[in-house]
Amino acid sequence: MFFKKSPWIIHYDATSCNGCDIEVIASLTPMYDLERFGIINTGNPKHADIFVVTGSVNESSHQVVKNIYDQMPNPKVVVAVGICATSGGIFRECYNVLGGVDTVIPVDVYVPGCAARPESIIDGIIKALDILERRLVEFRKAKTEARRQEKKLRRYHLND
Amino acid sequence: MSQRNVIPFGPQHPVLPEPIHLDLVTEDETVVEAIPSIGFVHRGLEKLVEKKDYQDFVYVAERICGICSFMHGMTYCQAVEEVMGIAVPERALYLRTVWAELSRVHSHLMWLGLAADAFGFESLFMNCWKLREGILDIIEATTGGRVIFGSCKIGGVRRDIDGDTMKGIVEKLDRIAAEIRHTTDVFLNDYSVQHRLKEVGVMSGEEAYALGTVGPVLRASGVAMDARKIGYAAYRNLKFEPVVEKSGDCHARCRVRVREIFQSIDLIGQAARKMPEGEIAVKVTGAPSGEYFSRVEQPRGEVIYYVKANGTKNLQRFRVRTPTFANLPAMVRMLKGASIADVPNIILTVDPCISCIER
Amino acid sequence: MIEEQTTIAVGKDELLGTVSDFHSQGYRLVQICCTALGDTIEIHYSFDKDYRFTNLRLTVKPGEEIQSVSIIYWSAFAYENEMSELFGVKIRNIVVDYKGHFYRTAVATPFVATETDEKNDTGKE
Numbered sequence: 001m002f003f004k005k006s007p008w009i010i011h012y013d014a015t016s017c018n019g020c021d022i023e024v025i026a027s028l029t030p031m032y033d034l035e036r037f038g039i040i041n042t043g044n045p046k047h048a049d050i051f052v053v054t055g056s057v058n059e060s061s062h063q064v065v066k067n068i069y070d071q072m073p074n075p076k077v078v079v080a081v082g083i084c085a086t087s088g089g090i091f092r093e094c095y096n097v098l099g100g101v102d103t104v105i106p107v108d109v110y111v112p113g114c115a116a117r118p119e120s121i122i123d124g125i126i127k128a129l130d131i132l133e134r135r136l137v138e139f140r141k142a143k144t145e146a147r148r149q150e151k152k153l154r155r156y157h158l159n160d
Numbered sequence: 161m162s163q164r165n166v167i168p169f170g171p172q173h174p175v176l177p178e179p180i181h182l183d184l185v186t187e188d189e190t191v192v193e194a195i196p197s198i199g200f201v202h203r204g205l206e207k208l209v210e211k212k213d214y215q216d217f218v219y220v221a222e223r224i225c226g227i228c229s230f231m232h233g234m235t236y237c238q239a240v241e242e243v244m245g246i247a248v249p250e251r252a253l254y255l256r257t258v259w260a261e262l263s264r265v266h267s268h269l270m271w272l273g274l275a276a277d278a279f280g281f282e283s284l285f286m287n288c289w290k291l292r293e294g295i296l297d298i299i300e301a302t303t304g305g306r307v308i309f310g311s312c313k314i315g316g317v318r319r320d321i322d323g324d325t326m327k328g329i330v331e332k333l334d335r336i337a338a339e340i341r342h343t344t345d346v347f348l349n350d351y352s353v354q355h356r357l358k359e360v361g362v363m364s365g366e367e368a369y370a371l372g373t374v375g376p377v378l379r380a381s382g383v384a385m386d387a388r389k390i391g392y393a394a395y396r397n398l399k400f401e402p403v404v405e406k407s408g409d410c411h412a413r414c415r416v417r418v419r420e421i422f423q424s425i426d427l428i429g430q431a432a433r434k435m436p437e438g439e440i441a442v443k444v445t446g447a448p449s450g451e452y453f454s455r456v457e458q459p460r461g462e463v464i465y466y467v468k469a470n471g472t473k474n475l476q477r478f479r480v481r482t483p484t485f486a487n488l489p490a491m492v493r494m495l496k497g498a499s500i501a502d503v504p505n506i507i508l509t510v511d512p513c514i515s516c517i518e519r
Numbered sequence: 520m521i522e523e524q525t526t527i528a529v530g531k532d533e534l535l536g537t538v539s540d541f542h543s544q545g546y547r548l549v550q551i552c553c554t555a556l557g558d559t560i561e562i563h564y565s566f567d568k569d570y571r572f573t574n575l576r577l578t579v580k581p582g583e584e585i586q587s588v589s590i591i592y593w594s595a596f597a598y599e600n601e602m603s604e605l606f607g608v609k610i611r612n613i614v615v616d617y618k619g620h621f622y623r624t625a626v627a628t629p630f631v632a633t634e635t636d637e638k639n640d641t642g643k644e
Contacts, residue, residue: 019226029289043174199622481550489594
């Protein structure tokens with residue numbers, strides 16, 4: 001029940017200029033220290049609970065973003081860091097930019113800023129923790145319900 | 161009997177903060193060929209000049225890359241100033257130099273951290289990033305931003321640093337330098353660091369020069385090429401020599417960057433002593449007409465900005481050749497024949513900036 | 520003026536000869552840059568030696584085929600792939616030819632103005 005005490009995050013740079021990326025990493029390092037919340041930056045989508053995306057999506061990266069999202073186990077939360085990830089920002093009019101991350105995957109928390117400051121990134125991720133916890137409860141409820149249904153079916157030999 | 165395999169590397173990979181994809185053709189544990197494929201960060205911002213006017217475009221130029229953002233803005237301003245024949249006040253040139261060197265220090269510290277992370281030295285990574293925050297504090301106090309400064313404009317700079325603050329900055333840098341030396345000694349002397357980096361990814365000086373390599377990668381192979389020697393901004397009045405190492409391996413590239421941190425801190429001290437009083441910007445009117453190639457030494461090497469204007473508010477063509485783009489062929493060459501375990505180290509010691517490559 | 524920059528105009532046929540001249544004199548290939556000027560395309564080959572900056576300017580018509588310089592300077596393949604993908608310049612004999620899959624842009628040859636150059640929002644592959 002203490003899922004939010006130790007969520008792992010995965011970070012992907014969709015088309016960011018690096019400004020937000022280094023701030024995401026800076027918020028994990030001693031000065032800001034997101035790790036005090038039990039958060040670890042992982043490289044493996046299958047271990048991750050929170051997906052932090054920086055930068056808008058483009059022609060090549062939208063498939064990568066979708067793949068990483070699909071590989072993450074449920075429940076999961078997406079945090080879009082920076083104004084580019086939110087709407088495309090200053091690069092909105094570029095020919096190769098499709099727009100914000102929400103054009104590809106559902107986004108739960110939007111962190112504004114160019115570049116987003118570590119303080120607001122931390123705020124965004126803490127906000128995501130509550131969403132994660134809520135989603136976990138729903139997920140467990142749905143799972144229990146599914147199991148109950150299955151048991152019922154098995155009792156009447158309906159699923160043979 | 162060895163077997164050929166193709167191992168995909170990236171775009172999402174634990175050691176890479178940025179997306180680049182490489183197809184590594186391997187024979188057992190050895191890479192025989194590396195085929196890079198890019199395009200995961202390509203935005204096409206060179207074409208934005210048609211929509212934004214030449215003064216507003218400074219904001220876009222600064223966002224080509226968030227690590228050396230100030231230098232991108234500065235190179236763009238220099239290019240337009242040369243085309244328009246604007247004489248930038250001397251004080252503004254010195255201020256630009258100070259901020260440029262501060263970004264070099266923060267970029268190199270950041271790189272040292274990422275390199276430590278790549279060979280699995282987690283506490284060293286954390287230490288470098290902690291030191292980097294000291295530099296970022298100075299940057300934030302003088303410009304208002306941490307990574308994107310927004311303090312450069314065509315015709316000068318937006319903000320001034322007064323004498324007392326400048327003195328305080330130099331004192332603070334001296335204090336930080338002592339701490340940095342404590343950490344960089346680990347890179348220079350530690351057995352396990354040397355074990356991972358020495359004689360890995362060796363590139364000779366001739367080969368590096370022939371491949372058009374720039375920046376610390378070229379200097380680590382023994383070629384003294386530093387675009388700051390051209391004498392843009394205030395560098396013509398400052399004393400420095402390009403940092404050169406001979407051996408051309410990953411550890412040499414590491415040593416070059418370590419020594420450049422202290423060189424930059426020294427340059428900031430020199431600039432602070434020589435900085436003249438006066439205006440920090442001139443008023444810019446009219447529209448540019450002409451063309452110019454502007455060159456600046458960034459933390460990763462020489463960057464080229466090409467600006468072509470035809471007398472309208474919008475530039476006709478704007479083109480950036482970033483240092484990592486020039487280092488890409490060298491990276492592919494170095495990966496050939498390397499062990500698969502050394503691939504992350506070799507890629508990291510080139511200090512790739514993918515958003516720079518693709519723009 | 521920060522530095523002197525010389526620009527030499529060069530014809531399509533003299534290109535390879537001039538570039539190999541630069542190579543034998545020990546120049547470094549700094550960059551290759553392409554500019555679309557309506558009915559012509561300007562290509563700059565920049566070289567540097569001991570901080571002396573020299574440019575070759577080649578003017579071609581769209582659709583005209585030029586020779587690759589990557590047999591002289593191997594590192595030119597990156598610039599030439601970029602040119603052929605973003606500007607549609609036809610280049611013969613690139614050492615490593617990506618055949619238009621270097622950046623994989625949403626629009627083909629975005630820098631050469633055509634009617635269909637407007638932003639493509641479909642996001643389909």
